[in-house]
Amino acid sequence: MTTLLQRLIALLPPGRTLLDPAQLAAYESDGLTAFRSTPLGVVVPESQEEVIALVRFCHAEKLPFVARGSGTGLSGGSLPIAGGIVIALNRLNRILQVDPAQRIAVVEPGVVNLAVTAAARPYGLHFAPDPSSQSICTIGGNVAFNSGGAHCLKYGMTSNHVLGLKAVLATGEIVEFGGASREQVGPDWTGLFVGHEGLFGVVLEVTLQLLPAAETFHTVLAGYRSLEAAGDAVAAVIASGLLPGAIEIMDALALEAAVAAVHADYPPGSAAVLIVELEGPREVVAADLLRLDEILAASGAAEVRVARDAAERLAIWKGRKSAFSAVGRLSPDFIVQDGVVPRRRLGEALRRIGEMAAGSGVRVANVFHAGDGNLHPLIMYDGRIPDAFTRAEALAGKILRMCVEMGGSITGEHGVGAEKRDYMPEMFTADELDCLGRIRAAFDPLGIANPGKMFPSGEPPVMSLGQRGLHPLEQAGTISRE
């Protein structure tokens, strides 16, 4: 009789299976560092065939598994399952095809988001989804979470750019949905798969749509004396009929963090900064920017700065995209929330978050996709102080409830994962959760693919309140945040 671990090790060539506690430590949590759990082992397959063999092994042995990309997820999606294995997909990182004529790329799941755009750029194309973590997060993670970014207003989420995929389901079945066409007949299986949070199986190959890179950008940064004024400016831009590529807001604390971290430069005395980006053919941008200028001039901005060249544009985005990591300068620990509210209620939502934060003595910085009503309150705490995490989590919960009550969502792009699963009943009735559960069971009748995520029932995730600081992979030097 061999043991499960012996059989697992024998399955793949030597060196693929990591069992040493020191090696496993790097995989104990994802970007939600407050949650951690030690897996039985971590397997690092190098080919699609190896992944298929692994998943079929898990199915035969009823062994739970979690697929993992770069572990930058912020909701504990790739948190290991105790007694299960982690399938780490970073070595499945081949770009199989870039086809400029059809404007598609076919990639393996471990390919890093930004690498797709890098491969498309020589053809004047780009991959639109741009999460702030794009220099490290993988396409597999993007597909599992239907990740967003700063440009969702105009371009949508990951799902809007996935034309097809190949996956091995938790049953061991290999499926191929969609393909090189932007159209389909029959139900949208690809659409159902994107956002599955690792609960259907493991994605092996993804066909992505590429778009022509915008010819011209017009990126404006406006400083306001109050968050409300910035919010009103968003409403005015939307009402004007313009369709900017991005509309983002950072509040005073987030600005402070970005200044500390990347020496970002903002209009002095700003309580909030609004970033609006127009993009498109130069003739179109030239016309639209006149309207945008008028709107911002009338919006009571203390100062409006326009990026004069690519370097200034990048500097604006660097300040914005570094905001999460930058908050690490202000607080040893923080939770990022991801709730959505109807855009017209942004001002009200922010005011209530401020009041709730003050009431519970917790500091909250806000950076958000204002154009989508997608909030990202960064709830700061110090894990060394007893009770601090619990208070931060309680505040996070109140914010999520507020979002649902306002008609929004508990998550816009970070996924439910392990973190928000207990809030699913706030959004969905028992019947609706049952329906989602049945769909899950159709793909994974044994419940071995990433159990304990998304659905409120099941084993609670293992949590360590004392966990602090940088992501384990960051500590190990494997990843870094730009």
Added chain:
Amino acid sequence: MNPGEVAKISSWDPSSTAELVEAVRAAKRVIAVGAQTKPRLSSVGSDVARISTAKLRGISEYEPSEFTFTAWAGTPVKEIATVLAERGQYLPFDPPLAETGATLAGTVAAGLSGPGRFRFGGLRDFILGVTLVDGTGRSLRLGGKVVKNAAGFDVPKFLVGSIGRFGIIAGLTLKVFPRARQTRTLSLEAEDSDALTAILTEAARTRWELDALELVPGEGRVMARLAGPESALDALAAEVLTRWPGRVLEQSAAHALWSALGEFRWAHPAGTLVKVVLAPAQVKQFVVWAEARSNVRSQVGSGGNVGYLSFPAGTASEKLPWPALTLRGVGPLWPGEKRAFAVMRAVKAALDPNGRFPDLDE
């Protein structure tokens, strides 16, 4: 069952979700029907009762500042377009058969997008939420009502193209966009099908960000649409016309052209209409295939990602080498190539455990 009972259950027209739930529960086998603009999709056995969405009609919520609206299943898309236009907004994917009376849920269930899908994406890219009555007769609200939502599996997207086989849609929430102020329609000419398909491929990659790009094989021309602020369009149009010979159409002619495409007026009257899924690289093959058949009319849409074939009245499509769906007329529902995976049956059983709705193959 005696004949009287058949008559009693054969059709329903609920006017609320509660009545819809009641109808689904009462029927052993049932399918939803809208305005019947794609009748082949619901032509299933006579043992299957019909639930008409005609009385589930109207826009229940519309917030222009949110870029979203929620409407009942049977709301004609034309009615929605009119209301959106009053606020300078639109459904960018140009829902087809709007003038013929297509309903919102029928468009979703059929999975149809028109020429405008080229620029910002198709129906699948604008659907946000759904109220669905599943096969167990439960009313479920899935997806969300805001433009961004990642909670739960994306069932609304799954339903695009699901032709009523997984549940009955009671209502839908969709995203909308502000409509560009002006458009220009260009007719581009080329000598042969090689040159025509080359225009499609090349134009799709340019800096112009075309709004629509369609190929009308029979007429040997490519139709391109630009949309944006007035001051930008003439310069862009002029540049397109330095690349290929052609002309800018008068607004009225342009309007008639897009309307004719959206309503399939080029197709055989009362003929068989088939939607074909194409990768841009297959356009050439599709055009050659269609041109080799004298009785077949065709159309290539969305920069070469979709094709439509029309056969004369009473003629079924032959077996096609691409994935395909018969929307109107006679012949098999799926005349093209089709993938089948075990999980597809499992998902059908998850949403419709008792087989209350017809099968995908029915």
